[in-house]
Amino acid sequence: xxxxxxxYPSWHADFQPLAEGPQSYISSGCSVGANGNIPCDPEAxxxxxxxxxxxxxxxxxxxxxxxxxxxxxxxxxxxxxxxGEAAVNRAANEGGSILNLLLxxxxxxxxxxxxxxxxxxGTSTAPYGxxxxxxxxxxxxxxxxxxxxxxxxxxxxxxxxxxxxxxEAWIPQGQAALVSYVRKIARSGKYWVGPLPGxxxxxxxxxxxxxxxxxxxxxxxxxxxxxxxxxxxxxAPPWTPDMPVCSSKKAAILxxxxxxxxxxLAGRWAAKRYLHLM
Numbered sequence: 001x002x003x004x005x006x007x008y009p010s011w012h013a014d015f016q017p018l019a020e021g022p023q024s025y026i027s028s029g030c031s032v033g034a035n036g037n038i039p040c041d042p043e044a045x046x047x048x049x050x051x052x053x054x055x056x057x058x059x060x061x062x063x064x065x066x067x068x069x070x071x072x073x074x075x076x077x078x079x080x081x082x083x084g085e086a087a088v089n090r091a092a093n094e095g096g097s098i099l100n101l102l103l104x105x106x107x108x109x110x111x112x113x114x115x116x117x118x119x120x121x122g123t124s125t126a127p128y129g130x131x132x133x134x135x136x137x138x139x140x141x142x143x144x145x146x147x148x149x150x151x152x153x154x155x156x157x158x159x160x161x162x163x164x165x166x167x168e169a170w171i172p173q174g175q176a177a178l179v180s181y182v183r184k185i186a187r188s189g190k191y192w193v194g195p196l197p198g199x200x201x202x203x204x205x206x207x208x209x210x211x212x213x214x215x216x217x218x219x220x221x222x223x224x225x226x227x228x229x230x231x232x233x234x235x236a237p238p239w240t241p242d243m244p245v246c247s248s249k250k251a252a253i254l255x256x257x258x259x260x261x262x263x264x265l266a267g268r269w270a271a272k273r274y275l276h277l278m
Contacts, residue, residue, distance in 0.1 A: 010246040023139045037114035060098045065138035065146035078198025082158040084149035089162040105129040159193040161206040168202045182226040186214040192226035201229040
C-alpha cells in the first residue's frame, strides 16, 4: 500500500482559495440538549441548510458535513475530505449508508444529531450507537467538500481509509503510548493509510482494514510505517511539502470567478454553482 505524494489532488486548487478566507457557517438554529443530542428534526435542518446554501443538499450531504465539521473542524481541506471518505467507506463496510452510520445506527439518540460519547451519563461509552460525532453546524466549505466526497469525485484520496483517530491527545503519555496504539490497531487488522499530502497524522491518523495479517512481513512493514509517523519528537510537517497541484479542469475557471471582485460570500456561491454543474 503506497501513496503518491508527488502532488496535491486536483480538487485542491478548486477549494483551497475558499479555505484561505473567513469561513461562513450554515446555522441550524438548534441548541444541543442536556443529553448532548440536538432535538431538532434532521430533515428540517437539512431544508434550512439548503435554503442558506443556495443549491440542492441531500440529507446524506448534510449529515456527512456535520460529521466532518465535528471531527476535524476547519482543518485542511485534505483532512476534511479524508475523514469524509473514511465515513463513506465504513458505511459501505457495514452494508449501510451514511445515514445508517451517523444518524440511525441505534441507541437512545437514534434519529438525531449529537455526540459519539454521552453527556451527563457518567460513562465514556457511546450510548447512542453513533460511529462519530455530528454535533457541529458545518461551514459552507465543509458542505461543499461533503458533496465532493458523496459524488465520488474526491477519487479515493484517503487510500480506502475506514476509520480515524487523533493521536495528538496521547503525546503527553510518551512514545510508548503511541507505539502501543499503532500496534493495537494493527492487531485488529488496521493500518495507517498515509502519508497523505495535507493531512497531519498526529492530528488525524487515518487507517484502513485491508485484510493483511499483522504477523506477516507486509503487516510488520505497515505497522512500522505507522509507528514512524508518530515517533517523537514531533518533527517539521512532512505532510505539507512544497508540491504542485495535479492538473484540474476547474481550477482556472474557479480562480477567475473569485478574481472578479465578488464579495467573499458571493464568490463562494458562484464557485459552488459552477462546481455543482461539472
